[in-house]
Amino acid sequence: MPQLYKSIKPFLLRFASMPLAIVLLMVLAIASMIGTVLLQNQEQADYLTQFGPVWYWVFRGLGLFDMYHAWWFIGLLGFLMTSLAFCLWHNVPRMLKEMRSRKVKLTDHAWKRMQHTHKLTLPDRDMEAVAGKVEKITGWQWLTYQEKGFTYLRGDRGRYHKWGYILVHSALLIVLIGGWMSVQFGFRGNMAVPEGGMESRISYVKGTGSESLDMPFKVRCNSFEINFFPTGAPKEFRSNLTIIDQGKEVLTSDIIVNEPLYYRGVRIYQASFGDGGSKIGLKLFRLDGSKRVDVVKSEVYKTYTDAESGISMEITDFKPFNVENMAAPGEPKKFQDIGPAVDFVLRGPGLKPVKVRSFMNPFIVNGQNQGSLMMISLTGDNRDFQSFFLGPDLTKPKEWELFHAFSKKSSGIADGGGIEVFKAAVSEVYGDKMPDDFRDVGIRTLQGMQMLPSLPWPFIPLLDDYDQVYYTGLQLARDPGMNVVWSGSALLVMGLCIMLYISHRKVWLVIEARERGMRIRVAGLANRNLMAFDSEFNDLLRDLEDNLGLSQQGASV
Amino acid sequence: MTAIALSGFFGTIQQGRVTHIRFWTYIGFFAGAAALAFFGDSGYDEDGFLIRFLSMQGVIWGGAGALLGLGLSFATGKSGQRSPSFIENSVPWLDGLLLMMLLMAAFTLLEPHEALISYEDQSNLISGRIVMAMNLLFLFSAVCYIMYLFAPESFIGKMATMAAWGGVYAGGTSLFLRWYESYLFLNGDIGHAPVSNLYEVFILLFCVTSSIYLTFERRYQAKAMGAFVMVLVSAGVFFGIWLDSIGQADIKPLVPALQSYWMKIHVPLNFVGYGSFAVACAAGMAWLFRERLERRGSASMLKIFPSLDQLDQLAYKAIAVGFPAFTLATILGAAWAAEAWGGYWSWDPKETWALIVWLFYGAYLHVRISHGWSGKTLAVWAVAGFLVTLFCFVGVNMYLSGLHSYGRLA
Numbered sequence: 008m009p010q011l012y013k014s015i016k017p018f019l020l021r022f023a024s025m026p027l028a029i030v031l032l033m034v035l036a037i038a039s040m041i042g043t044v045l046l047q048n049q050e051q052a053d054y055l056t057q058f059g060p061v062w063y064w065v066f067r068g069l070g071l072f073d074m075y076h077a078w079w080f081i082g083l084l085g086f087l088m089t090s091l092a093f094c095l096w097h098n099v100p101r102m103l104k105e106m107r108s109r110k111v112k113l114t115d116h117a118w119k120r121m122q123h124t125h126k127l128t129l130p131d132r133d134m135e136a137v138a139g140k141v142e143k144i145t146g147w148q149w150l151t152y153q154e155k156g157f158t159y160l161r162g163d164r165g166r167y168h169k170w171g172y173i174l175v176h177s178a179l180l181i182v183l184i185g186g187w188m189s190v191q192f193g194f195r196g197n198m199a200v201p202e203g204g205m206e207s208r209i210s211y212v213k214g215t216g217s218e219s220l221d222m223p224f225k226v227r228c229n230s231f232e233i234n235f236f237p238t239g240a241p242k243e244f245r246s247n248l249t250i251i252d253q254g255k256e257v258l259t260s261d262i263i264v265n266e267p268l269y270y271r272g273v274r275i276y277q278a279s280f281g282d283g284g285s286k287i288g289l290k291l292f293r294l295d296g297s298k299r300v301d302v303v304k305s306e307v308y309k310t311y312t313d314a315e316s317g318i319s320m321e322i323t324d325f326k327p328f329n330v331e332n333m334a335a336p337g338e339p340k341k342f343q344d345i346g347p348a349v350d351f352v353l354r355g356p357g358l359k360p361v362k363v364r365s366f367m368n369p370f371i372v373n374g375q376n377q378g379s380l381m382m383i384s385l386t387g388d389n390r391d392f393q394s395f396f397l398g399p400d401l402t403k404p405k406e407w408e409l410f411h412a413f414s415k416k417s418s419g420i421a422d423g424g425g426i427e428v429f430k431a432a433v434s435e436v437y438g439d440k441m442p443d444d445f446r447d448v449g450i451r452t453l454q455g456m457q458m459l460p461s462l463p464w465p466f467i468p469l470l471d472d473y474d475q476v477y478y479t480g481l482q483l484a485r486d487p488g489m490n491v492v493w494s495g496s497a498l499l500v501m502g503l504c505i506m507l508y509i510s511h512r513k514v515w516l517v518i519e520a521r522e523r524g525m526r527i528r529v530a531g532l533a534n535r536n537l538m539a540f541d542s543e544f545n546d547l548l549r550d551l552e553d554n555l556g557l558s559q560q561g562a563s564v
Numbered sequence: 565m566t567a568i569a570l571s572g573f574f575g576t577i578q579q580g581r582v583t584h585i586r587f588w589t590y591i592g593f594f595a596g597a598a599a600l601a602f603f604g605d606s607g608y609d610e611d612g613f614l615i616r617f618l619s620m621q622g623v624i625w626g627g628a629g630a631l632l633g634l635g636l637s638f639a640t641g642k643s644g645q646r647s648p649s650f651i652e653n654s655v656p657w658l659d660g661l662l663l664m665m666l667l668m669a670a671f672t673l674l675e676p677h678e679a680l681i682s683y684e685d686q687s688n689l690i691s692g693r694i695v696m697a698m699n700l701l702f703l704f705s706a707v708c709y710i711m712y713l714f715a716p717e718s719f720i721g722k723m724a725t726m727a728a729w730g731g732v733y734a735g736g737t738s739l740f741l742r743w744y745e746s747y748l749f750l751n752g753d754i755g756h757a758p759v760s761n762l763y764e765v766f767i768l769l770f771c772v773t774s775s776i777y778l779t780f781e782r783r784y785q786a787k788a789m790g791a792f793v794m795v796l797v798s799a800g801v802f803f804g805i806w807l808d809s810i811g812q813a814d815i816k817p818l819v820p821a822l823q824s825y826w827m828k829i830h831v832p833l834n835f836v837g838y839g840s841f842a843v844a845c846a847a848g849m850a851w852l853f854r855e856r857l858e859r860r861g862s863a864s865m866l867k868i869f870p871s872l873d874q875l876d877q878l879a880y881k882a883i884a885v886g887f888p889a890f891t892l893a894t895i896l897g898a899a900w901a902a903e904a905w906g907g908y909w910s911w912d913p914k915e916t917w918a919l920i921v922w923l924f925y926g927a928y929l930h931v932r933i934s935h936g937w938s939g940k941t942l943a944v945w946a947v948a949g950f951l952v953t954l955f956c957f958v959g960v961n962m963y964l965s966g967l968h969s970y971g972r973l974a
C-alpha cells in the first residue's frame with residue numbers, strides 16, 4: 008500500500024498544483040460564457056430553425072442547449088472539487104506546521120532573502136537587557152533564543168494569515184458540495200393555479216423535456232390581484248393562498264414577489280400570472296343586412312364555433328386594462344387605459360387565420376369618440392397588431408341602426424346620395440331628437456360605410472362583458488443545500504478578508520557581541536502588502552531606537 | 565511613496581482624538597437612523613423611509629443616536645492615543661457621506677415649485693443640473709491630470725485632485741437628491757433608492773472609482789495614475805450623457821422584482837467591486853505606459869511616475885479591495901435571488917457573467933503568487949479583467965436577456 012501511494016503521489020500532487028488551478032479557473036470562465044450567448048432551454052424547434060439540422064445535432068450532442076447541466080460542465084465542476092480537495096490535503100498540514108513552528112535563528116542563507124535589513128551598534132554589552140527592551144515593543148509577538156554568544160529575537164504579526172488560505176479553499180469546496188446537494192436532493196418547479204382552483208403538481212424543465220412532481224399538499228388560490236402605478240406599469244402582484252394538507256386547511260396567507268411563503272420545507276414564490284379562464288361575453292354584429300346581433304358566451308382557452316358561418320374563435324387571452332401611450336411620436340408620453348379587450352384566433356372556411364384583439368369600449372381620445380376598435384395581427388404575433396377603426400360606436404344600438412338605414416337609402420344612388428340622404432337616415436333613426444355629437448356620428452357612419460363592407464367575415468365580434476379570473480403562477484422549491492452554500496459563503500468572505508488584508512510579517516534581530524559594544528542586525532519579511540510593510544519596518548526601527556536610547560545619539564550605522 | 569504622514573489641518577482632524585469622537589458619533593447617528601426604521605411610529609416602511617428620515621423624526625432619532633455615540637466616545641477614549649487604523653481609514657468616508665447628505669438637504673430647499681415638476685417632464689429637477697456639474701468636474705479633472713503628466717507642476721496636480729473630489733461630491737449629492745426627488749411626483753408612489761437603472765449606477769460607479777483612486781493618491785502619492793483613472797471615468801461620463809439624451813435618465817417606477825431592501829445592499833456593493841477593478845485597470849494601463857516610456861527613455865515623465873513595482877502593487881491593492889467586495893455582493897445577490905425567485909443560482913446571464921468576472925480575478929490572484937509570470941502579464945490581466953467586468957456590467961444588459969432586466973435599454 009505505501010508503495011502504491013508513493014507511486015501515485017506525484018500524480019495526485021499535480022491535481023494540487025497552482026498552474027492547474029489557473030487553467031481550471033480560466034477554462035470554467037470561458038465555458039460559462041457559451042451558455043450566456045446561446046440562449047438556454049428554449050424550444051427545440053426554435054433551435055432547429057436557428058442552426059439548421061447539422062449544427063443542431065452537434066450542439067444537442069454536446070448538451071449546449073442545457074449547458075450548465077451537461078455532463079462535461081458538471082465534470083469540470085467535479086474536477087475543480089477534486090483539485091480543491093487535493094490542494095487542501097497537500098497544503099493544510101504543511102501550513103498548520105508552519106504556523107506553529109517559528110524559527111528564531113536566522114541562517115546566512117535566509118538573510119539574503121530579506122526584503123529589509125538594517126544594522127545598529129550599541130556601546131554596551133548587556134544582551135539580556137537589550138532583548139528585554141525589544142520584547143517591550145508592542146504589536147509584535149516576540150520569541151528569544153540564545154546560542155553561542157548570539158541572541159536571536161523573532162517578532163511576528165498576522166501569524167494566522169494561512170488560515171485565510173485554508174478557509175477560502177475549504178469554503179469553495181463547501182459551496183460546491185452545497186450546490187451538488189441542491190441539485191441532488193432539491194426540486195424547483197412551477198404551477199399555475201386559477202382563482203378558486205387548487206393544484207398539487209409542479210412541472211419543470213429537464214434536459215430537452217418537461218417533467219412533473221406531486222407535492223405532499225395542495226395549494227388553493229383564493230384571489231389574485233395586480234396593482235398598477237399611474238404609468239400603467241405593474242406595481243405589485245399579490246396572491247392569497249391556502250395550503251391544504253390531508254384535506255385540512257392549514258395555512259392562509261398573501262404572497263408577493265420577494266416575500267414567499269414557507270411550508271414543510273417548501274418555499275412558494277409569486278412567479279408569474281395569467282388569465283385563468285375568464286368568462287367572456289361577445290356580441291356578433293351580423294353583416295348580412297339583417298341588423299341581427301347575437302350574444303355569445305364563452306371562456307378564455309375555449310373555442311366558440313358559430314354554427315351559421317362555420318367560423319371558429321379560439322379565445323387566447325383577456326386583459327381588463329390596456330394602457331397605451333397616446334402621444335404622437337416626439338411628444339411627452341401620455342398614458343391612457345383603453346379598457347378591456349379579449350384576444351382570439353379567428354379561423355373559418357376560406358379564411359386566412361388571424362389574431363384579433365377586440366375591445367369592449369369605443370376608442371375615445373381627448374373627449375372625441377372615434378368609434379369601436381379592433382386590432383388585427385395577420386401573423387398571430389402580438390407585436391404585429393394593427394388598429395382598425397370600425398366606424399360606428401357599436402355600444403350604441405342607434406348607431407348600428409343608422410349604419411343600416413344610411414346604407415339602404417344610399418344603395419343604388421351613384422354618388423352615395425350625399426348629405427340629404429344622410430339627414431333622412433338620421434331623422435328615420437333618431438326622430439326629432441338629434442344626438443348631441445351629431446357631427447361625430449356623421450364621421451363615424453361614413454367611416455363605417457367604407458370599413459364594414461370590406462371586412463372578410465360575415466360578422467363583427469366585439470367584447471360585450473366579462474367576469475375576470477386570473478391564474479397565479481407559483482414557483483415551488485425545496486433546497487436542502489442552501490444552508491450549506493450560505494455557510495460556505497460566509498467562510499469564503501471571512502477567509503478572503505484574512506488572506507488579503509492580514510499579511511504575515513516577520514522580523515528578526517540578531518544580537519552579537521563585538522570587541523567594543525555589540526551589533527544588532529534587523530531583518531524583515533512580509534508575504535504581501537509590501538508598501539505598508541515598508542513603513543511598518545521603519546516604525547519598528549524607530550521604536551527600537553527609542554527603546555534602546557539610540558535616537559539621541561544617532562548611533563545607527 | 566510610502567504612506568505619508570498627514571500634516572496641517574487635515575492631518576489634525578484625520579487622526580487621534582477628534583477622529584475617535586467623530587467615528588463614534590457617526591456610528592451613533594446610523595444606529596439612531598436604523599432604530600427609526602425599525603421602532604419609529606409606523607414601523608419599517610421600506611420605501612417611505614427616506615422621506616421620514618428627512619423630517620423632524622430623522623433629526624430627533626438620528627440626533628439622539630449621535631449624542632449617545634458622542635457621550636460614549638468621551639467615556640471610552642483616552643486622549644493622546646492613536647485610534648486603530650480601521651477607524652482612521654473609515655472616518656474620511658463617513659465625513660464625505662455626511663457632507664453629501666447635508667448638501668442634499670440644502671438642495672431640496674431649492675427644488676422648483678410643485679407645478680413645475682411632473683413625471684412626464686423631469687427636466688426641472690435640480691439633480692439633473694448637479695449631474696451636469698459632476699460631468700464637467702470629472703472631464704476637467706481628466707484634462708488636468710493629463711496636463712500634469714506633461715507639466716508636473718503642483719498647481720495643476722492640485723486642480724486635478726480638487727476637481728475629482730468635487731466630482732465625487734457632486735455625484736454623491738445628486739444621487740441622494742434623486743432619491744428624494746423620486747418621491748416628488750405621482751403621490752410619492754414610485755420613490756426608491758437611486759440604484760435602479762443604468763444611468764444611476766453609472767453615477768455611482770464614477771463616484772466609487774474616483775474615491776477609491778483618490779484614497780490611493782493621498783496614501784501612496786500615485787498622482788501620475790490619475791490620468792488613467794480619470795480618462796476611464798470620462799469615457800463613462802460621455803456614456804452617461806448619451807443615456808440622458810435618449811431619455812434613459814428619467815426616474816421610473818420599480819418593477820416588483822426590484823422592490824426589495826436587497827437592492828440597496830447588493831447594487832452598491834457590486835459597484836465597490838466594479839470601481840476597484842476600474843482602478844486596477846488604470847494601474848495596469850499606467851504600468852504598460854511606463855514600461856514603454858522606459859524603453860524609450862523619456863526621463864522627464866518617468867520622474868513623476870510610480871515605479872513598475874509600485875504600480876503592480878497598486879493594481880493588486882485595488883483588486884484586493886474589489887475581490888472580497890465583489891464576492892460578497894455576488895453572495896448577497898444569490899441570497900436575494902433565493903428570496904425572490906426560489907433559487908440562489910439560476911445561470912441567468914448576469915449571474916453567470918458575475919461568476920466569470922470572479923473566476924477571472926481569482927485566476928489573477930493565483931497568477932500573482934505563482935512564480936514565473938512577468939509583471940507585464942499581470943498588468944495585461946488587470947486591464948483585460950476590467951473589459952470582462954465592463955461586459956458583465958453593461959454588455960449583458962445590452963446584448964443578452966435575462967432576469968436582471970433593470971439595466972435594459974427600453
Ligand code: HEM
Pocket residue numbers: 022023024025027028029031032087090091094098172175176179506922923925926927929930932933
Ligand atoms: C483549482 C483548485 C485550486 C488550487 C489548487 C488552488 C491553490 C492555491 C494555492 C497553492 C494558493 C497559494 C496559497 C499561499 O501559499 O498563500 C492559492 C491561493 C489563493 N487561492 Fe487558490 N486554488 C484553487 C482554487 C481556487 C479558487 C477557485 C479560488 C477562488 C477564486 C481560489 C482563491 C485563492 C485566493 C484568493 C488565493 C490567495 C491569493 C493571494 O495570496 O493573493 N483558489 N490557491
